Amino acid sequence: MMDAEELYQMLKKSQEPKGYYFNKDLERVFDLMAALLFNKERYGYMGCPCRLVSGDKENDRDIICPCVYRTPDVEEYGSCYCNLYVSKEWNEEKIPHAYVPERRPPEKILL
Amino acid sequence: MANKPVKVYSLSTCSHCKATKKFLAECTVKYDFVDVDTLDGEERAAIVEDVKKFNPKCSFPTIIIGDKVIVGYKEDEIKEALGL
Numbered sequence: 001m002m003d004a005e006e007l008y009q010m011l012k013k014s015q016e017p018k019g020y021y022f023n024k025d026l027e028r029v030f031d032l033m034a035a036l037l038f039n040k041e042r043y044g045y046m047g048c049p050c051r052l053v054s055g056d057k058e059n060d061r062d063i064i065c066p067c068v069y070r071t072p073d074v075e076e077y078g079s080c081y082c083n084l085y086v087s088k089e090w091n092e093e094k095i096p097h098a099y100v101p102e103r104r105p106p107e108k109i110l111l
Numbered sequence: 112m113a114n115k116p117v118k119v120y121s122l123s124t125c126s127h128c129k130a131t132k133k134f135l136a137e138c139t140v141k142y143d144f145v146d147v148d149t150l151d152g153e154e155r156a157a158i159v160e161d162v163k164k165f166n167p168k169c170s171f172p173t174i175i176i177g178d179k180v181i182v183g184y185k186e187d188e189i190k191e192a193l194g195l
Contacts, residue, residue, distance in 0.1 A: 028126055031126060031129070032126055035124035035125075035126075038124060039124065049122070049124035049125055049126065050122065050124075050125040050126060050127060050128075050171065051122070051125075051170075051171070052122065052147055052148060052159070052169070052171070053148065082125075082126055082127075083126060083127075084126075099183050099184075099185060101168075101170075101182075101183075102168045102170035104168075104170075106163065106167060106168050106169045109159065109169050
């Protein structure tokens, strides 16, 4: 079982070269790492900690972290919906830390 | 400060939800909350329907302060609604 530090290091290595940086608020980042591991344990996949995960992996493919909305959100707001992945400019406070609205269609929320 | 009822629809894992709860606690505001991810079956379905009435996107946190609905952890809007 991977721990939060291992997950952090693994993702940092794979995501930073793509231009997605972890929020400089590491307390928040590690809290989200733990939440992702918790979701992996309870659902079997790393569903977004900031969204209502259904437990149906096929349905939730769009919100398996990193979610499909990360690209447009980082492009438009400099941050993903969770404030986990951000751009360099966001971390350097060169752009405002605006609220990132939910892009996921509500129909995707399965009951 | 008027004592408006405060209700937070949240997720147990969500960073914005945690920040909201922490902020309300720091403001010594009494609030009710429900972590929707910890519910299942009919209970979850009923609460999701409630959330959708306030916030059709059904995103979290959805914060109800009196008759005001705030979607997301927006400190300024929360303060204003609370009259802080």
